[in-house]
Amino acid sequence: MGDHSGTHVDAPLHFDERPEAKGIDEVPLENFFTEAVCLDLSHKKLKSDISISDLEVAERAAGIDIKPKDTVLLHMDFYRRTQGTDAYITDFPGLTKKSATSLGEKGITMFGVEAVSPGRPGRNNFEVHHVCRDMGFTHMEGLVNLDKLVGLGRFRFIGFPLKIRGGSGSPICAVAWVE
Template sequence: MSMLVDLSHPIRQGQPSFPGDPELSVEAHFTTASGPRCNLSRITMSSHHGTHLDAMFHFVEDGRTLDQMPLEWFYGPARVIRVPKQAGEEITSDDFRRHEAVLTPGARILFETGWHREYGTLRYYEEAPSMTQEAAVYLASRQLRLIGMDTPTPGKDYYEIHHTLLGHGVEMVIVEGLANLDALPDDREFQFIGFPLNFAGRDGSPIRAVAEC
């Protein structure tokens, strides 16, 4: 019998946002004791807050927007690989090459550094492990369909890395800010589900990422 593993961080008032992004606000707009006597919230947030995915348009001006990406890209068999890292350490091409057997064209790969445990702190954004440009080029060469991670962004050279992974001829879905990757099996595939909201013409969306194991 399969089980579902929640790979998404809860979104709570007071959480820090990625530096420079809009601040998160989740507040009551109506309550059952006022107004039309129902609970309704006012939400302000970045399209890339918390557990989310990037559309190509996030960094590529003529890249696909969310509504132009096939639904199949967000759902299907996936595997997790372990890339343990400490604060500020580099994630290199060698870290991925040792898992080359599962880095096949069309694959959905999630990698765990252990950094998801820092979520909800400023340190999560400021000291995260960082993918090198060489590692991004290597991943692009493997023609993956999706790369997911427990860090808030692939690397500190985010402009170059995102262009490498999202650009024309690659168009890899990037899922950032995953949780609970340590609960996934090492030795077999599972189903990854991570659909974005259908924001027409936009660059990214929070998702409720789930693994069916």
Template sequence: MPEIIDLSQEIFEGMPVYKSLPQVKMSVHNTHEEWDNIENPTTKTPAVYKLEMGEHTGTHVDALNHMAAEYKDLSIDTMPLSMFYTEGICLDFSHKKLQELITSKEIQIALSKSDLTIKKGDTVLLYTDHYRKHFNTENWSKGPGITAECARWLGEQKIAAFGVETMSPGVPKVSNKEVHHICGELKFTHYENMINLYKLIGRNRFRFIGLPLKIRGGTGSPVRAVAIFE
């Protein structure tokens, strides 16, 4: 039996979201008691929830049209599914402190230490332990991130995507905007708000799946990301 490791956050009302993005709102839209025409029910059992949230909620993938205006036609529904169904590796950067940067040289050192290589089409996950240390605290928005130089180097390896535990792939006001622009330029993407990456450390390659919703014109989508070891 394959081992499936869940890499996605729960979605719930009041969860942290990036800066001014839409807050998550959940309400009961229909109950079973309504459907069964029960008058004055003593209980109300949810049958359908109404959800209000942004595309970039929880564990999600960015579409290329999110990266910059010039990529406006490259929405999430136009991106090939092969980008979200790949081989994957996970590298250990749990020593990184708040708002510290990760360079391409450090990626190469981590690869050597782990006896791993990056292949064309891979998804490269970066474990910082930020989720377990700081989720839903005052430091949640202050996670480590990659440099613009590192983003360009990753893109030059022809990866499909990389993934982080933090709310942004770069450090805001330091490298984050540039990282997004480089992803658009080199036509690869990234996942944010991942969890359980510590369960992938010290292990070999795995199957990575992070399929997005088929949102017409979408700039991104929540995903149920998983790592699968056969």
């Protein structure tokens, strides 16, 4: 089993080549037990970019404010639309450098997507990973069932990683604890 298979979280070591970059075993456990929100971006077309405006509209529609230390889950209805097809690997909507930066400016702990990567293939994906590096947060990939969290407001996110020494990521069992 690879450390980037299925539902997983990227450690800073995955996108930061500096010697002091943390492996998954060095990331504080409290980063994986946080307050969370889910934004509805299900209207986004496949292969499209998620803009700052898209995030702001979704945040207002959810009736919540993204707070520092939150985990932000992005429901794109991607899994339902593409699972079991070749499109699952390439056709996802994704963040851009600017939209990832806007999340980082809110002081989030991490964000999560249904897709295999947080940004569209190519330059956007590379830049989104570097925003995570430069702003000190990370992301999860391969989430499912985010549609069940849309409209619920704030909840608790739990997604503890395996303690893989020097790991650049880890599979997680992602759980939403809804009161």
